[in-house]
Amino acid sequence: MPEEKIQDSSSTKIDKEVTQDPTPKIIPKKKRKLKLVEVDIKTPTVGLETKEDINRAKLNKINLKISKEFNDDKIVVKKRKLVDPEEHKKILEERRKNKIEELLSIEPSQCHFCFNNPNVADHMLISIAENSYLTLAKGPVSVPQNGLKFPGHVIITPIEHKPKLSSFCIEEEQTSKITDSKLYKELVSYEHSLANMFAKNDMGTVFFDFNTVNGVHYHTQCVPVPVKFLQKVGIAIDRQFKYHGKKFGEDTLVPFKKFVDEEDEEYLKIINDQSMNFIQFKIMNSRGKCEIFISTFDPTNRIDMQFGRSVLAYVLNQPKRHFWNNPECQETVEQEKAHVEKFQVAYNDFDIAK
Template sequence: MASIKVLVAHSNVQNIDDALAKLTKLNSKQGPFDALFMLGDLHNSIKEIHTDGLPPTFYPSYNDDVTNTSTDLENHVTLLNNFGIYQLATGLKVVYTPHNFKQLDDRKELILQKLEMFNEKVDILISHIGGSKHSKEAGRNSGSDIIDAILRKVEPKYHFSYNDQLKYYENAPFQWKKSGRITRCMNIPVFGSKEKWAYAVLIELDDNESAYEVPPNIGSNPFEESKQNKRGREAKYTTDIKVNPFTKETQMKKPKIVLPNQCHFCFTNPNIEDHMFISINKNSYLTTAKGPLSVPKDEMPFSGHCLIIPIKHIPKISQSKTQEELLELNKELNDYELSIARMNFIKYDMSTIVFEISSSTSFHFHKQVIPVPKYLIFNFSSALDRQLYFNNEKFKLNGNLNFKQYTVGSSEYNDIVNDKNIEYMQFKVYETSEEQPIVYLSTFLTGEKIDLQFGRRVIAYVLRYPKRIMWNSPTCQQTKEQEIEDVKKFQSGYKNYDISN
């Protein structure tokens, strides 16, 4: 029985030299390894790395040539391009897909068509994005159904993903009933995260899968869940809704009605704080936030926390009277959003998070936009997972939230946000202003109790500002003079990006 010693590691461009030095030392002390799989956004720098002292090195890489499946470089690195299956000289079989969410969505049909031609099981699956089922089991918010389909087809012994750059996590191993194979799924964080960024494993090249020893910590296979368990989960979900025992009707608390002349976002309110306005357009306007979460930092001399608000008094934009009105308003809100993300990134070298709640019980829809230093933006996934735990496990009265990632503009995403009957909470994470944002969205039931401060709690943890969670806390309060000065500085920085000009 042949055994293959494999090393899997994750690094970015900035730390690649230090990471390679440690891997070389690891190969010398604990090797030699038969293969090294390098993960991460290394781009063209992979062509320039020095591989002296390293085992044969393989790098999953994305490019525009979908027919190009592997390339051998002069520095003894093999690029595993796009999506495919590769067999090493040792006999180790690997399936790889380095696509991010948008790339997966763009090439979904091509990937699934190619997957149909795979007729063999493999030793390793490497994917940028984790599968949706084991990501959910690990308490994470990201995952892809496409990766689930690949897992079902190839039943890898090991599945390595690397979307979460900050946290190492590993699911309980599970067994495939028909083949007897054991699969282990884990996320490998980046070098410098202070977590387990390199993983060494001895893989047995054994075709007699039924002979695999079942580990003591074996878990249930999420892909072979019984119908009884599914029904049990559905029943548990539906019984969370309160029902009148006499009439058998669902009981929902009536939402408070706020008229436009009482709404602090409406122009017809005589007490509206218009000294906080930054920009006014045809259908919406931009204002600084009361009790801002973020604070002036580095080259940004103002807090940067702002709100994008429709002028019309509506609880959700999908309730616009006509399709034309919906499209026009949605475009303007998104133009504002992107213009602020561009200002934050280009002028102040900052990332951006946008948070919104679309609910029929809201009094006036709005988006909250908050700048985040680039070195902190990677805290978002762990911050969201942390707050989800508190929301779903500790505070049982709150509606249960389950965030999934979507691609902006995809049919699945549009079907949710444009449906006036669907309630949702959403984050958009702009790491840069040049790429599409990463969208995290959770739907919830009408009438469920939702923590309106959920988004602020998450972003406060990202920014490491625990004392600024509540907008009306003494820490966050500004005088009117400070608010006016904040607006002036914001307008000065925003003038070349303002869509109302």
Template sequence: MSHSSKQKFLILNPDPKDLEKTVKLSNSLQTKKGPFDTTIFLGDLITKDNAGLQETQTPETAIYFTEGQHKFSLENHKNDKLSFLGNSGIISLKSGLKLGYITGRLSDISDDELKTTFEDKEVDVLISFQWPSIIANEEKLTLVANSKLNQLLEWTKPRYWFSVGSETGRFFERLPFSWDEEQNRITRFISLGVHGSKDKYFYAFNLSLSPADDKLSVKKLGEKPKPIQAIISNVGRSAASVVPQNKRPAEESLEKQAVKKERKPVSIENCFFCLSNPTVELHLIVSIAETCYLTIAKGPLPMKNPLGFSGHGIIIPVNHFPTIKKYKESEETGLSKIEESKLFLEIAQYKSSLVKMFKSLGDYDVVFWDISRAKGIHGHTQFLPILSYNSAHLQETIDKQIEFAKQRYHNGMDYIKFTDKNDEKLSEIMNDSDYMSITLAKSETDQEIYLFKIDDENANIDMQFPRRVLAFLLRLTRRLHWTKCRETVDQESEQKAVFQEKFRPFDFTLQNNK
């Protein structure tokens, strides 16, 4: 094969705060490993928050770049050798190879615009800021992901896809995979760390003008990324669903149940919690196990506390069942008690890990709460850390809120307090009745469980009761309703990032994969 049938590419992820340093590196690589036909810089290269590149700092070759998470600043763009591609599009290089690009500010791009720009338009190289979620999900790195990019993978079938994931970057190189048995088209996905970090921050490669030649350099092929629906079905999860974005919190759906006695059943296609939906808000997810997953809460009760994040989260079964009992009856019919089910045990593992994590961060106890009703929608358990000095007032606050609930819903509420989570009476109620529970976990073994047996399945139950208790306990009554506590996607992503970093040492799903 002649040299002219190959094109040399250099991809770098620069530190925007020291762009001159990356340009010097690029110039050095041009001399040592080049010359390169095409050079591309990733990430947030020139924004209003950085100085850009001065006219005296001259790249030896033209450099293409696009936006990261921040808007490109024309004011700081002072060098003709740096070529801004735009928000999204496909260009033809001099060789005829196709370069696709898309900004990290994906909320600014509509689905119609994505479809018009990329649908059924194969590219040779694709650059983005975030990862497609179907690849990030494989590595349980949902913070770096955006589900909008999944469509681009199928539409463009890039031979090389480069991204960074976040401002700090992360190096990752996935095994290449083929789109057909003949291996006539192969895709490689590579994420780069930021220049100056310990991670690999540049990538140089040759690219043939013919995609069929790519297989000659492949030593080992991996599997094609599975759509989220397929990943879920492989572990016994429910079928794909379509979930409206920004409409998945428990409070909204459960509050409607409390008000309306007559309502249409909520199907998988309209469930806020079904993970199998391709547009599910993966930026909220902290960890995924086999039968359940852990996510931060939308509209968290507290704002950032001394921990640096709210700590309010949810443990959600992957399968579309209102209760663990319904799950057991459908998935593990041979078991006599819900406590023996995989779902119950994995939820317990998450609870144990959360207690350990928050104890490692300070004098925190953890409150867990759930409402288990056969006529419910999609069962889940919420949790929140509280400082231990507040724990002494939890029962008193519960009692006061019971009186409030009686006045509002005209329905008596009463609880049984358990201090032994293995109590037979507790097990009997959980296996045979609808119930609401609030659990104060001072440690993995020292726990107080307040169990409210729901005898009348049609009774008007205050679905906000546990959150109401905690709102009054923590003097956060202005944040009682989640709709008054909404955060932006960036704020949610930041919350999840801190949470996930703190939880990582205690995440049993990662430990099992080591």
């Protein structure tokens, strides 16, 4: 009997240990009482929140106005005045004449190519000969390439302020041929010297000029072109000629003639004709060979004076340099001075003014 009691007591103790929860009891904290404060929140007036609501309101306003006009029988339809084509042509012609008169009235003191102009950019001068000078072009169409450390776009300009070659060659020297004048020979010498310089960098040279009574100050522009692109020049001239015909009229420019020699008799006849107005391209490759494309025109016709630059911008794949004053073409005075110095170093052995 006593043994049974002992067993029972031990079993009871084990049962208590098993039934006892091992996890500690968590006593919850007392909740704090929050003091509620009344806040007066004013709801802002909300207007039209979306673009769609704004447009719908505008349309409703327009519809109301239209319906009111219908009700009041006050609808007024304004007829568009058609401009007579002939009248429009006369207006354009009058504007063109006024522009030509304005250009022809420019005095040497106002001309960008004259030394008499106090504002002339003399820091761009490269070389000065007896009758003409060489200067950097403002807003060049070309960029440094083929080892050149400068764009290379320059302008050969007679010192005297005249619109075309015959204006000052014949009057002063009393010669019947422009090509026999000192100025013309000097201009050609500049051209050949520049072509020889660029040839050292495997570059050809393209010269273009307008010889017209409606010009301000005659000049010839010179642009270096990589030899591999020279074949594109003739294609670009034909392309620009067709575009010019569509824009200004097919009869404004005579189709370009091609010559392969500066001494060609027919070519010299055109150059020496005092009454002739023309645009010409002279292409010199790195071996000294020359091709000339020339077109004559009536000075009363409307002519695109950006014709030559457009051709070169296409050849050089520089469409954004079509106009000299485009942002891509602009250079600081410091950049221009640096280009002049580099050009003079490269041109030193070829300068005809030395």
